Amino acid sequence: MSLAVSHLSKTFGPHRAVDDVSLRVGDGELVALLGPSGCGKTTLLRMIAGLEEPDPHPAASLRFDDREVAGEAVGRREVGFVFQHYALFRQLTVFENVAFGLRVKPWRERPPRAEIRERVLELLRLVQLEGFEQRLPGQLSGGQRQRVALARALAVRPRVLLLDEPFGALDAKVRADLRRWLRRLHDELHVTSLFVTHDQEEALEVADRVVVMQRGRVEQDGSPDEVFHHPANAFVTDFLGQVNLFHGRVQDGQAVFGPLAVDSPPAAEGQAARLLVRPHELEIHPARVGRPGLAATVARLQLAGPLAKVELRGDGPDEIVVSLSHEQVATLGLRVGDAVTVGLKGHRVYVDDYSI
């Protein structure tokens, strides 16, 4: 089952929470909806589930395969929704939570008791919660609750699975484990899924495709590779990981940032330009070698972690962050206070009027 959203908008009073969004999730695909807090991710998801009515618009449509579902009631859409804060039924046991969707079916479609039991136990096995059937949600940890919520949504065999920040409330270690587990689960089940997150690492690691949103609009839609290495604009570049930002101007067809000059996209002479460089796209040389580049001094060395992080102080107000392997740091013999020059290995230049 594929999901196609076209031209959906949602206005709350004067505020446009979702602004003319179109996107597609292919059959069996796992797509991440990534954006900063308040950009309209939850609202979009709720519209797809039918919990929120989209603004009327002639071109607005919401299709599951070729079926238009915009007018359908929530219960008929057969979507599984995993809420940002789980929303487990607190008075029901884990078993009854998962069985809920099956028990409320009209009696003609309702599976017999034994079958319900079998299906619930199978799902609990799938989410690795065997033996927890009789617990109440209040007696589970956050990660366990999250998995119950997922099992509950999967019980009715949804055609589309919508996950709203499924790991939002968990600590970093559990998050990392669960997202890898979610990916494996998805590879097993192949249910068409759209999952919301504001954590770029999570989106890049788990999803087949990433849709980046800002202020209710889609900024870019592409594979994790594409959005990371070929971000469509300065917002996406900035949002998908740490960047160093330099301000400059266009001169003679080149964008000039102090001692650094790079090819500029077509722009008027004298226009303001921004250079965005990720920490791993910078290189460091000792100042005495005399290479061209930005002059800076080492302000701080962070040696914990798989890569070393070097913070440099240049002319600008912000620190320049460079990531190097530990061997490189050792070879260069870097110490706090050393004078160095910084060169570019890769970069992106924007002359649009976007400002960070």
Place this chain on the structure above:
Amino acid sequence: MRRDEPAWVRWALILFAWVFCGLFLVLPLAAVFGEALRDGWQAYLASVTEPDALAALRLTALTAAVVLPLNLAFGLAAAWCLGKFRFRGRALLTTLIDLPFAVSPITAGLIFVLLFGLHGWLGPWLAEREWRVIFALPGIWLASLFVTCPFVAREVIPLMQEQGCDEELAALTLGANGWQTFWRVTWPNVRWAVLYGAILSNARCMGEFGAVSVVSGHIRGLTNTLPLHVEILYNEYQFSAAFAVASLLSLLALLTLLLKKLLEWRLTRQRQGEPA
């Protein structure tokens, strides 16, 4: 808690609390039962089984039976709409629900006389159809309803607000209809609070004097509730009979306290996420 006041201050305060409770709460209660039994068990039984007393008891029970279901329905509906939805005027409505607590019961009774009495706004219209409200049972029910309607709503609204409507939405996405959502999700979450409110509302309903006194007309055997009957007996200097009937109301109060305590214990357990 810091314990830096001298021991004698602590003991004095505790002693004061006990003496105060004893003098103003326990002693009067004991006096009621003492007076009621002054002339012995025989007299006591005679006073509470005399026809007028039985009629009053029946009317009080009937009133509670009529008012309580309406209270439950109103309380749940009001709590549902105030606890689960955001709309303009919500805060005002929440305040208005408490109005019956703020208005003196006598005033409440007078409002109904003004509305439904013979010379009231709807009086002539009712008289034409020979429907009696004031000095009849419907008036007593209306007055009781008015003074007791906030109890259930007040207990349930904060709980529903705290719980939000995520669970209901989850039930909807799982294919449940409105009815199933209410009975399987909403009701189990609020049932102890509803019962708690119902018990308080019942106690108030059975004990209400002021508002009911204005609209009842005190017709013996017909429109006399237990509290009104106590007053009549007292005014007729039948002290031990008055206290005997009053002791029934006191027993009701003790029972209410007991149930209330049990429910509070349940509710705290539910808040802590244990089985309820």
